[in-house]
Amino acid sequence: MAIEGNRSDSSSLDEAVEHLKEAEAHLEHAREDEAKAEREVKEAIHEIEETSQRDEVDVHVIHVNELEKATFKEKIHATLQQVWDKSYKELKLERKPKDVFQTASAQPKSLMEHLQLTLEQARDRKVIENFHFGIASETGGA
Amino acid sequence: MAQIVPPTPVLDIARGIASLDEDIPRVLAFLGKTAIEELGWRRPNKSSLIVPIQGTLNGVTESYMLRLGFAAYRKWPPSAQFVNPDTLAYAHPVDQHHLPILTSPECHVHPNYAAANGKTLQLICCSATQEFYDTAHPVEPDLIWSEQNTFYTTVAAIQKAMASFYGGRFAKL
Numbered sequence: 001m002a003i004e005g006n007r008s009d010s011s012s013l014d015e016a017v018e019h020l021k022e023a024e025a026h027l028e029h030a031r032e033d034e035a036k037a038e039r040e041v042k043e044a045i046h047e048i049e050e051t052s053q054r055d056e057v058d059v060h061v062i063h064v065n066e067l068e069k070a071t072f073k074e075k076i077h078a079t080l081q082q083v084w085d086k087s088y089k090e091l092k093l094e095r096k097p098k099d100v101f102q103t104a105s106a107q108p109k110s111l112m113e114h115l116q117l118t119l120e121q122a123r124d125r126k127v128i129e130n131f132h133f134g135i136a137s138e139t140g141g142a
Numbered sequence: 143m144a145q146i147v148p149p150t151p152v153l154d155i156a157r158g159i160a161s162l163d164e165d166i167p168r169v170l171a172f173l174g175k176t177a178i179e180e181l182g183w184r185r186p187n188k189s190s191l192i193v194p195i196q197g198t199l200n201g202v203t204e205s206y207m208l209r210l211g212f213a214a215y216r217k218w219p220p221s222a223q224f225v226n227p228d229t230l231a232y233a234h235p236v237d238q239h240h241l242p243i244l245t246s247p248e249c250h251v252h253p254n255y256a257a258a259n260g261k262t263l264q265l266i267c268c269s270a271t272q273e274f275y276d277t278a279h280p281v282e283p284d285l286i287w288s289e290q291n292t293f294y295t296t297v298a299a300i301q302k303a304m305a306s307f308y309g310g311r312f313a314k315l
Contacts, residue, residue: 064298065291067172098284107196107305108298139248139299140285141267141274 057119057131061087062104064136068093074131080122081115087135096137104134145280151218151272158212159188165216165292172294186230189213191220193297197242197308204311206242208300210293214272219287219296222271223264224251232264235315243309249299253312268303270296 055076061083062069070090074083084101088094101115102108114127122128166178166185175181184192191210196203209230211221226237234254241264244251248268255265257277265273269285 062172065288065295067168067292067294069172102302105305106301108302109305110302134298136298136302137288137291137295138285139295140269140281141246141248141271141279142250 059083059087059119060104060132061091062132062134063091063093064134066091066093074119076120077118079116079118080111083119083133084111084115084135087133091135098138099135100138102134102136103128104132105129108134108136143282143284145282147278147280148275148286150278151214151275153213154217155189155213157217158215161216162189162191162212162293165294169292169294191293192225192230195224195242195300195304197304197310199308199310204242206240208297210296211272212293215293216289216291218272218275219270219291220272220293222266222268222273222296222300224266234262234264238312239314241312242304243312244300244303244307245309246303246307249303249307251312266300268296268299270299 056073057076058071059074060069060071068091070087072086072090074086078086080101087101101111103111111122111127111133114122117125117127119128119131123131170176170178170181173181178185178191182194186192189212191212193208193210195206195208197206198204205227207225207227207230209221209223209225209232211223213221223232224241225232226240229237231237232240238253241251241253244266250267252265252267254262255267255277256262257265257279259278261277263273263277265271265277267279268274269279269281269287270291274281275287
């Protein structure tokens with residue numbers, strides 16, 4: 001009986017060792033999968049960042065009345081309204097009720113009828129020639 | 143919004159010159175320049191600034207000379223007159239052809255405006271010019287000149303009107 005008992009114990013130990021080896025092999029695979037997944041996540045993040053940077057442009061904005069200017073990055077798919085809104089934050093100025101958004105050039109043109117266009121659309125439709133903008137307070141007269 | 147007639151500007155030439163002295167470097171820094179000549183501007187005397195303005199109609203670009211005066215500045219906007227480039231003055235009717243036709247809702251040029259108070263003058267009808275207030279023109283309170291503005295507000299308002307509402311040159315009489 002003792003001999004049989006020893007044989008049985010030895011068999012159980014062998015099985016346990018075999019289970020350990022299998023478990024270690026699974027762990028190794030899991031680690032490889034995890035490492036692969038981490039690499040894929042990093043690659044995806046890098047791709048997103050690259051795509052995002054490709055979609056960004058430098059926006060230059062001036063406030064004619066306050067003589068302030070700022071430059072910031074903005075998505076090419078942002079609307080002119082969004083650019084105008086963000087400009088106040090970048091300029092650290094408060095919006096006034098009679099402010100208007102316009103191009104910034106020697107002869108600025110109002111953009112108030114095009115605020116729903118994205119930067120890309122405004123450029124493609126030749127509403128704007130570049131990403132230089134101005135904010136000015138409306139004047140009265142006729 | 144209901145319009146009001148603001149008070150008439152009070153002249154203070156010493157203050158106007160001091161304010162212009164103060165504002166020119168600010169405007170130059172804003173425009174990335176170091177001298178007014180880089181912009182084609184001139185200062186013929188302490189209280190005046192000459193600013194060339196261009197207008198393009200049907201592919202034809204013409205130049206005009208805008209004279210800004212700072213006798214009531216900066217409490218009030220600068221005086222703004224298009225002038226004969228040779229004399230740097232304006233006399234109606236002989237100099238009328240030195241004026242651009244501007245019909246913007248924000249800026250309208252009248253060669254010989256007869257104001258309600260009896261004055262007759264060239265009027266660049268824009269709340270960023272002194273003449274607008276000299277002629278007791280009614281205006282929405284939100285549009286009245288603010289002392290925080292500089293003369294560049296006036297230049298920019300006229301340039302903006304020239305970009306979209308320029309109608310060529312007034313006829314020579």
